[in-house]
Amino acid sequence: MPLNLSNLGFSIKLLFSGYLIVIAIGYGVAAIQILFTHGMADGQFGLSIEDIVYSYYGNRSGSVLENKLTGSMKMNAPDAERFKIIQWVRDGGDPEVFARSIKPIFEQRCISCHNAQSAGLPDFTQFENIRQRAQSDQGATFASLTRVSHIHLFGIAFIFMFVGLIFSLASGVPTRLKGAAIIMPYLFLILDITSWWLTKLNPNFALLVILGGAGMAMAFLFMLVVSMYEMWILPRKLPFPDRRNALLRS
Known part of the structure; x- marks a missing residue:
């Protein structure tokens, strides 16, 4: 029987689930942190295009x-x-x-x-x-963009490597859809980081920052839901022999 999420041993399921849950909580905390930093750039709570422009291009008035x-x-x-x-x-x-x-x-x-x-x-x-800082607001400096960019590229790439590794064991997702879901976070991460620099040069690119962040979040949510479903819900719907084999692997 091929190895997949539904027939993993109980201990491995706990390991994978614990990791996914902690990463999901971290994602939520990161979203709250963005609301209290970038989301307040225009003086109003909530993330908007103006917040992105003020954060990276600056409010030069x-x-x-x-x-x-x-x-x-x-x-x-x-x-x-x-x-x-x-x-x-x-x-x-x-x-x-x-x-x-x-x-x-x-x-x-x-x-x-x-x-x-x-x-x-x-x-x-x-x-x-x-x-x-009493002079015209030029937004994020190139030095700060360089520092934050390399931290995000290294850190988020490692996160999605393990999330993608877990999701790659899903059995109920077509191969092409699975491949797209695994590669999408990396593409949106590159779009997100690149759009910071583009917005620093031209405020018209601010929408790309939101699209990049939203794309990563949706890809992560999709892989999280599918992985948790196949580990904990799908085994209960398997025929008895398959369910017994899954229990034996525990």
């Missing part, structure tokens, strides 16, 4: 500080303090005014996260880093 204070960082300071910083930026970002009335706000509201020990975040203990 204003500074990084102003856009963050009216977007993803809006909840980290009361309105009066946020408006005070925004007004300081619009007035030219004078260093003396900063030292006198703006620096205490940064020390109370920002420095706990934005310091030299925080990886990936600007160090706001240095005035030069604040001054740079």
Whole structure:
């Protein structure tokens, strides 16, 4: 009898199922994290094309500080303090005014996260880093895109290698459909990463970012549902001899 998900031993099914469930939870947490970062770029909860444009191309009508204070960082300071910083930026970002009335706000509201020990975040203990972000918002930097791109390419490729390996043992999926489902996450991953760079250069490519992410999610959901169905539900519908053989493999 050929090896497939329905006749795997009980222990292997638990191993595969545990992995798939943890990855599914991780996917859900990642989606929530995106909503609280990119999804707040325009100041409104929920992911939109404008959020993608502001995150990668930037909102070039204003500074990084102003856009963050009216977007993803809006909840980290009361309105009066946020408006005070925004007004300081619009007035030219004078260093003396900063030292006198703006620096205490940064020390109370920002420095706990934005310091030299925080990886990936600007160090706001240095005035030069604040001054740079008081200029026009150019979106993600090429350095940050390079860092995030290589992390996603390596990490997500490994995730889908194991998900695809489990799904490849499915017996109730036509070969062509199975092959398409296995290769699609990699194609959508490349589309997703490439679209970040394209959107950085031209905001008209922002829709591709959403399509790439949605394509990976749908491919994963399809492989997850089929794999779990064939491991735990399909064996109960098999003829008795096949069901007995599956139990013997446990």
